[in-house]
Amino acid sequence: MRRCRRRFRCGSVIPRASRSFLRTALINADTCSSAVRLWSPTAVVDALKTSLGILIAWGIALQLQWPDPFMAPLAVLVLQTPFLGASLRKGVMRVLGTLAGAALALVLIGLFVQEPWILLTLLSLILVISVYHMRLSSYGYAWFMVALAVSVIVWDASAAPHTVFQAAIYRTSEAIIGILVVLVVNGILWPRTAGHRYLDQQRHVLVELAGHLRRTGAAVTSEGAVGFAPMPKALLRAPPELRELLAAAKLDSSRVQRRHRTYEAQIQALTASLGSMMGLSENLRLAAVGRRAFLTQPQRQVLREALEQLASALEAAGTAASQASSAAVPPSTPPRQDATVNGSTADGITEAAAVALAAAEACRQPLLTGPSLAQQTAGDSALAHALAAQLQALASDVERLVEASTAVGSDRALPTGKLPRELVVPWRRRVALAGPNALATGLAFWVLVVLWVNVQWPPLGLLAVVMAVVLIGGPTLKKTEALPSAKLTVLGFVLGILITAPIYLMVMPRLDGFFELALVLFPVYFTITYCLQVLPPPYQSMFLRIGILAIMLLNVEPQQLYSAVSYIDTALSIGTGFLVGVGALALLNGAPPHVQVRHHIKRLLSSLSQAQVALADFGAANFAAAVAHHDQHLRAELQGLSELLPAAYTPRVPHNDHERIEALGDALTGLVTRFRGLQQARLRWGVQLRDQGLGTSLGRQLLGPFVTTYQAFIQKLDHPALPASVAALDAITHDVRRELSRIDGYRHNEQVNPDNLYTLTIAGHYIAVMHALRELAAALDEIDWTAWRAPDP
Template identity: 45%
Template sequence: MPDQSTAMPPLARTWSPAAALNALKTTLGVIAAWGIVLWQQLPDPFLAPVAVLFLQTPYLGASLRKGLMRVLGTLAGAFLVLVLLAFLIQDRWALIGALSLVVAVSVYMIRNSRYGYAWFMLAITAAIIAGDASLEPSMAFAKAVSRSTEAVVGILVVLVINGLLWPRTGGALYDRTYREALTRLADHMSRLGEAVSAGADGRLPQPPKTLRGAPVQLREILAAAALDSGGFRRLQRTYEAQIDGLAAVLGSLMAFGENLRLAAEGERAFLSAPHRTALGSALLDLATAVERIEQDPGAVVGQPSAAALSAAQECLGRLSAAGPEPQGVAESALLHATAFALKGLIMRVERLADAAVALAAGRSLPVAALAAEVRPPLAERMARALPNALVAAVGFWLMALLWIELQWPPFGVIGVTMVIVVVGVETLANVPVHRRARRLAIGGAAGALLTAPVYFAVMPQLDGFLALSLVLFVFYYPILYFFHALPPPRNVFFLGAGLMAILMVQLQPTQTYSAAGYLGLMLSILTGFIVGITLLGIFGGRSPREHLRRTLRDLLATLDRALGDLADRNRPDFVVTLARYEQRLRADLQSLAEIVPMAYAAQTPANDRERIDALLDAVETLLIRLGALQRARARWSEECGADRENNCPRTDFGRHWREAFQITLRELLRTLDQPRTRAGLAALDANRDFALSEVARVDAIRRGGDPPPGAVYILGIAGHYIGVARGLRTLAEALDAIDWAAWRVPRF
């Protein structure tokens, strides 16, 4: 993932051919939009180039979808304002109240709708048209038509520019990143197989950090690819299943490693050289299957599955014939448990192959193989979106009041609109910690200063649109280059500068130059920025560090509740409940991944980037291990058949572990709430001896005949529980390494 720290990178690191191309597209589009609207003498020509600025993306499909949402939002906003004006034009304060409600609902829906940008445009359009209509009520319909026309002009320009100049698709980036992840996965499997064959039990390799972080990175790319490509959008849930499959293979690999340690260490260790050779060969065969998926997903129908099953059967046969006391697999709980873990790994690779085959054929996986989509509860949706909705409504009302009572700012419509812009830009971000509104405002102030020499000194000397185009190209291109070259949210500064560079040149069909007009427009825009930023700071002005702490706390609390709700693996809705928690944890992890790069602050050098990144890595690893544990429990219940009570008896082994996990999670939560307190691991330490003795006791049963299902279950699942315990210890170390007290600073 790119480094998204707040420090500005050296200029040498900002060079990007893709950014240079995207800046060229955007600059040509803005200039073309200026030419069209000036030629047609539309009343507010700046709207078309502003549309180009906001709609230009690296990918044609994303620009098209965003453009359609802009048109729909603009038309809906215009229609809604015309309806409100028809009934409330004579009652100013009732109209302002109704418009405040419209703005609040729109900002609320930005966070809770997949068409957030359309709602953003609805709010902006409603504010602009209503403001213009308050000055000229008879022109309300004409204003609505002209503004919708200008938006359509901007969209058409973007689509033509993107379609003609090197069109790109976001799906290519996803495919490339996923293939790289598969390559790393196959390499890790190969190294693990070689280590097992060589007898390096205590030095079994762990998945590399880049591989553990791949699911988070792939989900970020998939979100962009789904906007860009209709195929990705149609098969988005199958792609999500593909990413979940990758995480499941990683979790099974980690748990299988723990099972190998159990089988290789202790008094009853049974792995001999033939055992190791069989297990190592199975892992190498699985690595080959993964390589086939990476190389040609369309040609893997049945082949990876057959290779994996063949490797498993060979492994089981060689395990049963090896060792000092040869005996059938059914007579050995420990061998059966090892086979259970290996079969789980094979099954995950098979499902990974199934997803690749389905996507290569352009079809979706069966519904049963897709993760259930669970709508978040109302309280969670309101907590996520309501604060910004209230900020937008209050900001709209406050700016309207200032404009009516104090005649400030000079251009009241622009001031009101900019309040909605800064709040909307902040709300469109998945995580409010980005401080996009503040960066937008600072960039806007810089853009106003940069545009002044062009407006006052250069433009009056020009003759004709061709000369103007050349000057605007030289002026716009560097700003737009850095907008495309820098990663979010650093590029928002240049978005603000580009916005002001378009607004402040004040191009009109009949061009005039006015220092008072320039200063009034600049103050109006900056007033709207200041009001919006101030209200955002009052209602939600938490630092990135505080957002990190709160998001991590929510994630750990969700894990605690999940362990309680999923305690009974035989409950009828176990799979649905698991899917609900997995969806929530994925969202929390994605938010955490966005916050972590912003958390570093130079004034707290103790919390360097390495420690913060280690915290994210520990969380990612823990969630992978926990997900694998719960899926293994679900799989065991599926294999038990209808007679679950007899075939899948409840045991104290898992209950002891889950209780220890929950106690440890609450200790970690206490550390986040009380920064001076270190996380206690006494529950994990106390459970370790019990777990090892229980494994030894169950292993002894294998010498007495057929093991009961509960005994096989304990040995088969033990590696998962031990792996989760290891993950919790790593997370506790990462939490203790952070100086949380240094980050707890007053808001005001």
């Protein structure tokens, strides 16, 4: 055993060494990028800030002579985010959670220090409750710090209970130092906020949607179906991506937290606009290829003008988002007539957007009257009536999107009546989401306690508990059901040992002062944090493990002791905690990410099937409430799936590459978006048709085949050898075409009644869902489900 002592002194050397640190960082970045062929200037900046912050936190803790000051640099490692406000909010929650955990630890030690089993039982209950709330609460990080702080302080005080108060003071002070360092470094070196990133993405989406509207308008006046391109993938992916940014922006500032329902209204309006646009485009495409009656050339020009005006309104909203000071409508601007049926007025949008929306609404009437109908009888205008109704729906959705986007850009809330309802998660679903990880924490705790009591393993029992809490807390905080990879956890542990052991045992005893130590540690921390930032999931988690080891195993103290036995004991305790945590999660929460993807898709398809049945029940007294419930559920399922899909790739199944997984996600997103467009179209007509006793044979024809197709896809996931059958859709194709021909027969009827008009209006949405199901079938067949197949947990 080698044991020696070295005193590290922290002076004012860190600022003078910044240039050397930067040169070393750039060299390391070049080396890392050439090795893994990944390069990201943003990752370089984030790694630079994190590495400097870790060293500064070490330096402050050493200067203040705190024993075992690892919590301060660990705080920097986990608090450092790309966004300043998110780091601040996480830091505040870290301090509050640490204070709460410290108070609980003081109570436990003070009351039950002579009753170890009662103490351990209460500690396990605190950990289980904390992890449960981590999954569900918007203050999940504070609950994480409660669990971490109470276990760390009890660990500190287990050998010497009289030091518990001092340990609580030290750990809380280290958390405060960590947040202050992060805020100073983030505030000085290239500060960024998630709110600005959200606004940038919002502007990009509005411009992209405006471009799609213009391209569709141009296709209307062209010959044939040329130009009727599908919805761009960037737009289909936009709602879940915006929600991910919104989650970060809610951490970024209290302003976004207060206005989050307005932001959610914007995302929902975007989804509704996409669904309405796809239904309209499908009607136009069917007409253009000769399967449906089309419009006269004057009517086409009017429709193109309407789409261009809607595009102009979106562009005006995008401009307002980038110039928030001019976003609000001046008080002198007169209110305009809304495009909705009830004739209400809309306030709070720019004058340019209001003019464009009014012009789009003005284009609707010429579709139904005027010289454009000279070539048609009254019955020939049936499709024109349907397209006018769809245009009205699209204009209403675009107006909602414009109004919400303007409100977001000008930092104000929408009126209460226009805000979406909060998603209420049933208690059974809450238990299903949060229960497994909470129980896994309790199981890991008692496994480690029993091991330590019976065989004195691991050497530092409560340290292993702390590491198990850290490992289980990671996926819990991310609100994902993806299971941490045991192989990557072991690999991260081994790499952490290989990196830190030579430094701790051979290099650090030869150093003299903190300046030399910083020069040695900076390249190590920079390389780890750079790879942590630049690598995709699940490899990020491996480097997070390495970063934790690189802080805890180096064990920098004011009076540094170098002990091989102490190093090995700490390493074995950390490794045992990691492995027990992974084992507990595997036992209670399931399966690898690709298996979780299969379960998520099955739930999503089952939800779609139930929503399809509910959509057919116009006579239900709570029809609108039922549709809204299913819509919220589908949104939540799709969001969870979008967060899980990137982690599904594994090198052992090269056939299921990132491109195929991404295509599967796009197909599912496209199906849900088209179905939600169908939901909104049915809602707009629901009351009117129920009052008049009207219906649509097309919906009745397609209900059974749609449900059968959903079930066939679920069967495909359970039995990978089977194809994703669309036989039910193939069987109904002839009847659907006959129905479309019957609709076209309305051209020879002198009267357009509401039943006919509804059938024409809704047909495009149903056909769009049919096409989305066929696209999903192709995407499902492209995945090698046999290689991904695993028994249900």
